[in-house]
Amino acid sequence: MKSDIILGGVGGQGILSIAAAIGLAALKNNLHLKQSEVHGMSQRGGDVQSHLRISSKPIASDLIPKGKADLIISVEPMEGLRYLPFLSKDGWLVTNITPFNNIADYPSIEDLLKQIKAFPNHIAIDADAIAKAAGSSRSSNIVMLGAASPFIDIPYERLEDGIRQLFGKKGDELVNTNLKALKAGREFTEKNR
Amino acid sequence: MEKLLLLGDEAIAQGAIDGGMSGIYAYPGTPSTEIMEFVHGSKIAEDLNIHRLWSANEKTAMESALGMSYAGKRSMVCFKHVGLNVAADAFVNASITGVNGGVIVVSADDPSMHSSQNEQDSRFYAKFTMIPILEPSNQQEAYDMAYYGFELSEKLNVPVMLRITTRLAHSRAGVQRKEMKKQNQLKLPSDPRQFVLLPAIARKNYKKLIGMQPAMEVESEKSPFNQYIDGADKKLGIIAAGLAFNYLMENYVDGKNPHPILKLSQYPLPEKQVAKLYNQCDAILILEDGAPLIEEMLRGFLNLGKPIHGRLDGTVPRDGELDPNVVAKALGMEVHEGQVVPEVVKNRPPSLCQGCGHRDVFEELNEVLLDYGTGRVFSDIGCYTLAALPPFNSINSCVDMGASITMAIGAADAGLVPAVSVIGDSTFTHSGMTGLLDAVNKNSPITVIISDNSTTGMTGGQTSAAHGRIYEICKGLGVDPEHLITMIPLKKHHEENVKILRRELEYKGLSVLIPQRECIQTFARRKKSEKNESNE
Ligand SMILES: Cc1ncc(C[n+]2csc(CCOP(=O)(O)OP(=O)(O)O)c2C)c(N)n1
Numbered sequence: 001m002k003s004d005i006i007l008g009g010v011g012g013q014g015i016l017s018i019a020a021a022i023g024l025a026a027l028k029n030n031l032h033l034k035q036s037e038v039h040g041m042s043q044r045g046g047d048v049q050s051h052l053r054i055s056s057k058p059i060a061s062d063l064i065p066k067g068k069a070d071l072i073i074s075v076e077p078m079e080g081l082r083y084l085p086f087l088s089k090d091g092w093l094v095t096n097i098t099p100f101n102n103i104a105d106y107p108s109i110e111d112l113l114k115q116i117k118a119f120p121n122h123i124a125i126d127a128d129a130i131a132k133a134a135g136s137s138r139s140s141n142i143v144m145l146g147a148a149s150p151f152i153d154i155p156y157e158r159l160e161d162g163i164r165q166l167f168g169k170k171g172d173e174l175v176n177t178n179l180k181a182l183k184a185g186r187e188f189t190e191k192n193r
Numbered sequence: 194m195e196k197l198l199l200l201g202d203e204a205i206a207q208g209a210i211d212g213g214m215s216g217i218y219a220y221p222g223t224p225s226t227e228i229m230e231f232v233h234g235s236k237i238a239e240d241l242n243i244h245r246l247w248s249a250n251e252k253t254a255m256e257s258a259l260g261m262s263y264a265g266k267r268s269m270v271c272f273k274h275v276g277l278n279v280a281a282d283a284f285v286n287a288s289i290t291g292v293n294g295g296v297i298v299v300s301a302d303d304p305s306m307h308s309s310q311n312e313q314d315s316r317f318y319a320k321f322t323m324i325p326i327l328e329p330s331n332q333q334e335a336y337d338m339a340y341y342g343f344e345l346s347e348k349l350n351v352p353v354m355l356r357i358t359t360r361l362a363h364s365r366a367g368v369q370r371k372e373m374k375k376q377n378q379l380k381l382p383s384d385p386r387q388f389v390l391l392p393a394i395a396r397k398n399y400k401k402l403i404g405m406q407p408a409m410e411v412e413s414e415k416s417p418f419n420q421y422i423d424g425a426d427k428k429l430g431i432i433a434a435g436l437a438f439n440y441l442m443e444n445y446v447d448g449k450n451p452h453p454i455l456k457l458s459q460y461p462l463p464e465k466q467v468a469k470l471y472n473q474c475d476a477i478l479i480l481e482d483g484a485p486l487i488e489e490m491l492r493g494f495l496n497l498g499k500p501i502h503g504r505l506d507g508t509v510p511r512d513g514e515l516d517p518n519v520v521a522k523a524l525g526m527e528v529h530e531g532q533v534v535p536e537v538v539k540n541r542p543p544s545l546c547q548g549c550g551h552r553d554v555f556e557e558l559n560e561v562l563l564d565y566g567t568g569r570v571f572s573d574i575g576c577y578t579l580a581a582l583p584p585f586n587s588i589n590s591c592v593d594m595g596a597s598i599t600m601a602i603g604a605a606d607a608g609l610v611p612a613v614s615v616i617g618d619s620t621f622t623h624s625g626m627t628g629l630l631d632a633v634n635k636n637s638p639i640t641v642i643i644s645d646n647s648t649t650g651m652t653g654g655q656t657s658a659a660h661g662r663i664y665e666i667c668k669g670l671g672v673d674p675e676h677l678i679t680m681i682p683l684k685k686h687h688e689e690n691v692k693i694l695r696r697e698l699e700y701k702g703l704s705v706l707i708p709q710r711e712c713i714q715t716f717a718r719r720k721k722s723e724k725n726e727s728n729e
Contacts, residue, residue: 023365027367032366032367033366034365035364035365035366036363036365037200037365038363039223039226039363039653044545044546045544045546046541046542046543046544051364060439060440060443060448061440061442061517062361062436065444065518065521065528066518066528066529066530067530069531078539078541079541081534081535084533084535085533086531087531087532102541102544103539103540104583105539107538111537112537119532
C-alpha cells in the first residue's frame, strides 16, 4: 500500500498534529514513512504545507512528485486549492470551509466553494462547527483527519491509537474529545462522499 | 536498539550524542535550529551533562568547539549556511590547526532560499579548506555520519563538514540507533604548538594538511556512503550527490535504474569511482542539491571531454533546490502535473503576529519619517524584516546580521542624514555591538532602534544572549546616556514614543532607542506552561 498525502494550512493552524497522528498510526502498522515539514520564515501567518508519505515499501523522495498525491487535507478552504498540481487524477481533496483571512485580497467564500465543488472528488466540511458540536472547538484538525480517514489506507482503529498516543499525556478527557472529533469527521465523509 | 522517528536535524543530534559528543555549540538559523533543540530535549544529553548552551554567534560557537577539541573531547558546531560566513575565520584556520578531539561542523544549506538571503553551497568552503564533507541522502545516513564523523575527524586530524539541505533537515523518517560510545577523556594535544598558528608553524601545518589529501581520498573510496550502482544502459552515467539520490530513485519504479549511478555522499571525490563512471558511459548527468560543484570539477573550464549535463548546460535549472520533478525532467521523463492552481488562490506571505511589539515600533517610525521622506531605514535580519512588506513598507535594507548599524553609518557618512537602523536584540548581540562601537567612536548622526522582544523570535524563540542587559551594554559601549532611551511599544505610549523618535532623529549625533516588549509567542507559551504547572 501507499498513501501520499499533502497537508495544507496557515502557519499556526497546527497541521503537524494531523501529520503526527497519522505518523504514529503508520508506525504501529509497521509501514515506512517520510514526512517533510515547513519550519521557519513562512510559519508566521504564511501558507504552510507538509508532505506525508506512507508505504509498505521503502520510500525514496521526501517530497511527493507533482500529480502523485492521493489526498490533500487542508484545514482552510483556499490553502487546499494551492496544492492541486500535486493531486493525482483520482485523488481526493478534503478541506475545511472555515476561512483563515489574514490578507487584503482574500477571495470570497462563494468563489472558493465554487472551485472546490467543481472538483469531483471533494469533501468540504465545516470542521470548526463539527468540532464545537463534538465538545471542543480546538479539535477541528482532528475532525479533518476523521473526514480524510476513509481515503487513508490505515485501519481506523490504528488512527484511534495514534490519537491516544498523541494526547495521552494530557489526560483522558482530551483523548476522548479528540476521539469523538475523529469519529464526527469520519461520519460526515461517509454521509457526503 | 530502538528505531526512532526523527527529522534529519534530530537524527544528526542523536547520532552525535551516541557518537561520544561532549559539547554542541550553535547559533540558531533555519534549517539548522532543531539540532541543538533536540539536544536540549534529550534526557541522555542531560544525564551525561553534554554541554549544550546557545552561543552568541556562529564564530564564537566554532571557536568554542575548537577549544573543546583542543582539550581532547568531541564537539559539534551547527549553523545555517550564512552562519558559516560568520564562522569562516575560525573554520578555515581550524583546518590548519587540525583537531585533537573530533570536530563535526554542520552547515545547513537552504537552496531555493526558503528562509535565507542566498543559497550559497557550503561544500565550496570545505573544498578550499581541504577537509572531508559528509552529505547524507537520508535521515539514517544523517545519524550514521554524525556517529562516525568524530572518528573520521580524529583519524584525519581535521574538522569534518556535515552538509545538509532544507528538505532533509526538516523531513522525518525512521532511524535505527547504534550503541552509545563513551566520551573522550580530557587530553592535551601531543604537540603543544599544534594550535599556535605563527607563520612558521602554520606553514608546517598547512603542508601536513596537503599531505593528508590522499588519505582523505582513500576514506572516500572505501566509504559505505559512496556507492557505485551499475546499470545496463551506458549511454548515460549519473552522479547523484546527497539528497539528490532520493529524488533520482523516486523516478525509477521499484528502484530499478537503467543507467549506472554513483551515489555520492562523502568527499573529497573518490577519483577511482568517478573515473569508472566516466570511462564506462558516453555522457554524465550530475545532480546536486546546490551549486554545480562536482559539475564544474568534471567539466573543467574548457569543457573538452565527454558531455557533462547538469546546471551549467541547462539540463537542470541553474538555481533552486532539486525535487523529484526537476530530476525527472533532467532524465527526459514526462512530468504529469495535476490540476492547475485556480486564480482565486492568492499569495499568503508571512506577516508580523497580531500583538507583536515590532508593529508598534514601525507605526511610530513611519509617522515620524513622513517629515523626512522614505529610503533611510537600514534594517537587519529577524521578524522585524517582515516590515519590508505591506502594510508597513518601512525598511530599505536587509543584508546580513549586524549590517543595519554599519550600513546606516556609511550612508550617513555619505550625507544621508538622519539614517535609521532597526535591529533585534539577538542580532544586536550576534554582531551589532561592534558596529555600534564604530558609531560611538565617530558619533555618527544615526538613530539606532534596538527592537527588544527578549528572544530570538524568527527562529522560534531561543534564549537571547543578553536578555535584559541591552541597555547596560549600550551604555558600556559608550552611548551618551542622554540619547540612550528605553521605550514601551504599546498603543497607549504612541504619542510619547513618536515625540522621542522625532527628537532623536533631529539630534545630529548617535541615539540609541530600545523599545522593549516581550515577543507575543514566547509570552503565550510562558503563560501556558505557568498555567500547566499551577494545575499540577
Ligand atoms: C549569520 C546568520 N545566522 C543566523 C541567521 C538566522 N536568523 C535570522 S533572524 C534571526 C534571529 C533574529 O532575532 P532578533 O534579532 O532578536 O529578532 P526577532 O526575530 O526576535 O524579532 C536568526 C537567528 C541568519 N539569517 N544569519
